[in-house]
Amino acid sequence: DGGITQSPKYLFRKEGQNVTLSCEQNLNHDAMYWYRQDPGQGLRLIYYSQIVNDFQKGDIAEGYSVSREKKESFPLTVTSAQKNPTAFYLCASRDYLAGGFGSWFFGPGTRLTVL
Amino acid sequence: AQKVTQAQTEISVVEKEDVTLDCVYETRDTTYYLFWYKQPPSGELVFLIRRNSFDEQNEISGRYSWNFQKSTSSFNFTITASQVVDSAVYFCALRISGNTGKLIFGQGTTLQVKP
Numbered sequence: 518d519g520g521i522t523q524s525p526k527y528l529f530r531k532e533g534q535n536v537t538l539s540c541e542q543n544l545n546h547d548a549m550y551w552y553r554q555d556p557g558q559g560l561r562l563i564y565y566s567q568i569v570n571d572f573q574k575g576d577i578a579e580g581y582s583v584s585r586e587k588k589e590s591f592p593l594t595v596t597s598a599q600k601n602p603t604a605f606y607l608c609a610s611r612d613y614l615a616g617g618f619g620s621w622f623f624g625p626g627t628r629l630t631v632l
Numbered sequence: 633a634q635k636v637t638q639a640q641t642e643i644s645v646v647e648k649e650d651v652t653l654d655c656v657y658e659t660r661d662t663t664y665y666l667f668w669y670k671q672p673p674s675g676e677l678v679f680l681i682r683r684n685s686f687d688e689q690n691e692i693s694g695r696y697s698w699n700f701q702k703s704t705s706s707f708n709f710t711i712t713a714s715q716v717v718d719s720a721v722y723f724c725a726l727r728i729s730g731n732t733g734k735l736i737f738g739q740g741t742t743l744q745v746k747p
Contacts, residue, residue, distance in 0.1 A: 559737030
């Protein structure tokens with residue numbers, strides 16, 4: 518089945534540690550996105566990548582880093598510089614249709630808790 | 633500026649009641665797309681509908697219907713004869729034209745349907 522997988526589902530981190538969230542898709546989509554969700558808030562864009570070896574900052578990129586070495590993978594690293602990393606993280610990918618209008622597919626999410 | 637506002641933070645209804653979730657958006661673009669997503673307790677975002685700015689026809693899909701009015705910049709979502717399984721967080725999102733594919737989300741409305 519085609520889709521997006523994120524691992525792990527739950528992640529606990531001690532303060533001062535970096536941690537990497539995995540996102541893999543087998544949909545052959547060029548574009549991939551990372552969103553952060555806090556309670557009572559909508560999703561906010563952290564980073565996005567429209568093609569392999571290229572990525573751009575979103576609205577809240579500080580304290581995060583990404584890489585896009587393969588089309589199917591877009592890992593997100595939460596660094597110790599992120600002041601408040603406890604949140605729910607969602608990965609998404611997008612297909613391109615004619616006119617640039619595509620559909621987004623979301624993964625099941627990773628819940629990160631800083632102890 | 634692009635913005636999506638879902639003024640209703642939480643709504644509670646009794647099963648079989650009809651319920652409308654409000655969504656108001658702001659954009660200066662003439663070409664844009666609007667979405668509704670459902671987020672059940674599992675966390676994964678489930679796509680419900682996509683509408684482009686040139687199509688103001690209302691849409692009905694089973695118990696779900698959507699009312700898009702450009703004059704008031706609103707894209708409201710109605711669930712008829714609500715069921716307990718409809719309990720979830722519902723997000724309205726806006727995508728402006730361009731290549732980034734960024735989705736701008738509202739804060740979400742938590743719907744609780746009681747038996």
